[in-house]
Amino acid sequence: MRDHITLQVARYLPEKQSEPTFDEYEVPCPKDWVVLDGLNYIKDRIDGTLSYRWSCRMGICGSCGMTVNGEPKLTCATFLADYAPGPLRVEPLRNFPVIRDLIVDIGDFMRKLVAVKPFIVRRYEKPVSDGEYLQTPEELDEYKQFSMCINCMLCYAACPIYGLDPKFIGPAAIALAQRYNLDNRDEGAAQRMDVLSEHAGVWGCTFVGECTRVCPKHVDPAGAIQRYKLTAAIDAMKTFFMPRGA
Amino acid sequence: MPDIPAYTDYHPRWLRRRVSTYWWLGNWSYFMFVMREASCLFVAWFVVYLLALIRAVLQGEAAYERFLALSARPWMLALNLVSFLFMMFHAVTFFDAAPRALVVHVGKTRVPGSLVGAGHYAAWLVVSAFLFWLLRGT
Numbered sequence: 532m533r534d535h536i537t538l539q540v541a542r543y544l545p546e547k548q549s550e551p552t553f554d555e556y557e558v559p560c561p562k563d564w565v566v567l568d569g570l571n572y573i574k575d576r577i578d579g580t581l582s583y584r585w586s587c588r589m590g591i592c593g594s595c596g597m598t599v600n601g602e603p604k605l606t607c608a609t610f611l612a613d614y615a616p617g618p619l620r621v622e623p624l625r626n627f628p629v630i631r632d633l634i635v636d637i638g639d640f641m642r643k644l645v646a647v648k649p650f651i652v653r654r655y656e657k658p659v660s661d662g663e664y665l666q667t668p669e670e671l672d673e674y675k676q677f678s679m680c681i682n683c684m685l686c687y688a689a690c691p692i693y694g695l696d697p698k699f700i701g702p703a704a705i706a707l708a709q710r711y712n713l714d715n716r717d718e719g720a721a722q723r724m725d726v727l728s729e730h731a732g733v734w735g736c737t738f739v740g741e742c743t744r745v746c747p748k749h750v751d752p753a754g755a756i757q758r759y760k761l762t763a764a765i766d767a768m769k770t771f772f773m774p775r776g777a
Numbered sequence: 778m779p780d781i782p783a784y785t786d787y788h789p790r791w792l793r794r795r796v797s798t799y800w801w802l803g804n805w806s807y808f809m810f811v812m813r814e815a816s817c818l819f820v821a822w823f824v825v826y827l828l829a830l831i832r833a834v835l836q837g838e839a840a841y842e843r844f845l846a847l848s849a850r851p852w853m854l855a856l857n858l859v860s861f862l863f864m865m866f867h868a869v870t871f872f873d874a875a876p877r878a879l880v881v882h883v884g885k886t887r888v889p890g891s892l893v894g895a896g897h898y899a900a901w902l903v904v905s906a907f908l909f910w911l912l913r914g915t
Contacts, residue, residue, distance in 0.1 A: 543792050545790035545791065545792070546790070550792075551792060565784065601803075601804075609826070626796075628791035628792060628793045629791060629792035629793075630791055636791060643804040651900070669885050669887075672887070691796065691800055691801070691807060693802075694796040694800070695796050737810075738810075738874060739806070739807065739810045739811070740806070741804075741806055743812075744806065751877070753877060754878070757874065757877045757878035758877070758878055758880060760878065761878050761879065
């Protein structure tokens with residue numbers, strides 16, 4: 532195996548250029564180096580002007596999502612050796628505005644995330660002295676898969692619907708809404724339905740399924756969306772046939 | 778949600794790429810998705826074909842014979858063969874997707890998605906067997 536690999540890194544400097552270009556860098560390629568290690572090597576040793584976002588290096592923070600050879604990937608979990616002999620193309624996440632080099636604006640996602648109230652909503656909080664809200668393992672299993680989301684936004688980058696219609700609330704926000712809807716301690720499902728059941732909510736999804744395929748945490752956002760479509764449809768039928776409530 | 782993301786007016790130098798009209802040609806998964814969506818056209822065609830058959834039957838023997846002659850033409854056979862293949866593709870992708878949307882519980886136990894999918898295929902088999910039995914008797 533070669534001990535070096537070429538990274539073709541997208542560069543975009545908004546004060547100097549209107550279109551992105553690619554710069555090539557030779558970086559070491561030991562078997563335990565990930566793409567993020569290669570970028571850090573460039574930043575530290577070759578070109579300190581390269582800009583990208585990263586933090587934990589261990590697949591938890593969700594900061595280092597980029598497009599690697601056309602696929603949305605967490606660069607801290609994507610090994611350089613898997614792409615040997617290269618070259619390897621690193622670009623910013625698709626479907627988001629690029630601020631600089633490999634950094635995208637995540638403001639749209641953050642606003643959508645807040646809109647679905649990704650936290651436990653209670654009508655009445657019981658006093659602390661009454662103890663915890665207990666939950667059985669079966670009740671935990673109902674939502675645990677969706678709680679694994681790390682907000683890395685790879686699903687948005689893989690979703691052609693979000694690319695075509697930025698109003699679509701998107702896979703991760705809906706999966707996180709379901710994480711709380713399916714939590715038996717939560718009472719906010721009706722509030723989330725106002726956002727989720729509108730056209731830009733679950734009905735925007737045409738079930739391409741790429742969000743689930745690229746998810747590094749196996750959250751299955753596509754499954755969450757389809758499940759919620761069923762919930763929203765049943766709710767609409769109930770409202771139609773039983774307008775005064777069951 | 779606001780119609781236009783709030784950042785648009787304030788950061789004109791950010792790079793925004795338009796999605797190509799041919800976005801679905803560069804990725805196998807996207808292509809299969811578009812084929813699955815396109816299969817709806819063939820489902821619609823079979824509905825039209827069935828309605829035309831019923832209309833011919835109602836109009837009498839001569840109309841029915843004309844319908845049979847039309848159906849036996851090579852281009853019609855080719856169209857129906859392609860439609861049948863797309864219908865199969867449509868059904869398989871639909872049944873594969875069903876367990877993702879349908880979470881079934883028996884008591885407190887969640888039924889595995891594979892069993893929900895198998896249930897769909899079993900129902901398909903039963904209906905197909907019934908239709909085969911029905912048509913064999915004619």
